Every structure is written in C-alpha cells, then in structure tokens.
Amino acid sequence: MNAMEPSTRYWRRSSYSGGNxxxxxxxxxxxxxxxxxxxxxxxxxxxxxxxxxAEFLASLSSSVR
Known part of the structure; x- marks a missing residue:
C-alpha cells in the first residue's frame, strides 16, 4: 500500500461533530x-x-459571521 493513500494516514474528526x-x-x-x-x-x-x-473553509467561516 502506498504511504500516501488516505487509508494509511492519521484521520482527524471535525471539532464540530458534537459526538452524535x-x-x-x-x-x-x-x-x-x-x-x-x-x-x-x-x-x-x-x-x-x-x-x-482553504477556499471552502474560508467560505464557511464567512457564512457563520
């Protein structure tokens, strides 16, 4: 398996998940x-x-304001 394949990486969960x-x-x-x-x-x-x-995240943060 290639070291760059997503399945071999460390995954971070969204901080907005809320545990649901x-x-x-x-x-x-x-x-x-x-x-x-x-x-x-x-x-x-x-x-x-x-x-x-980065553009996606910026658009989310500007829509929350």
Whole structure:
C-alpha cells in the first residue's frame, strides 16, 4: 500500500461533530486534503486540492459571521 493513500494516514474528526456520530474526518496528503465519512470510513474518500480546501473553509467561516 502506498504511504500516501488516505487509508494509511492519521484521520482527524471535525471539532464540530458534537459526538452524535454525524462526522467527517480529514487527513493531509501531499498537496491535497482527503475527507471521509466517519460512520463509513471504507465507503470512499473525497480528495480536494489544498487551495480549494482553504477556499471552502474560508467560505464557511464567512457564512457563520
């Protein structure tokens, strides 16, 4: 298995999960961010370019204000 494959990485759970089981987990890859559903970690992974991920997070924080 390739060391850069998301399944071999350390996954972090969203700090907004609230413990109700509806969570996403993220891990960093070379130049990208991988996202998966914590309830179904083997169901698939979404890989997003780091710059697009930063734009996504910025849009979330601006919509919360």
């Amino acid at each position: 089981g509806n969570c996403v987990e993220v891990t960093t890859l070379s130049g990208a961010i991988a996202v998966r559903d914590s309830k179904a970690p083997n169901a698939g992974v979404l890989v997003v370019d780091r710059h697009r991920w």
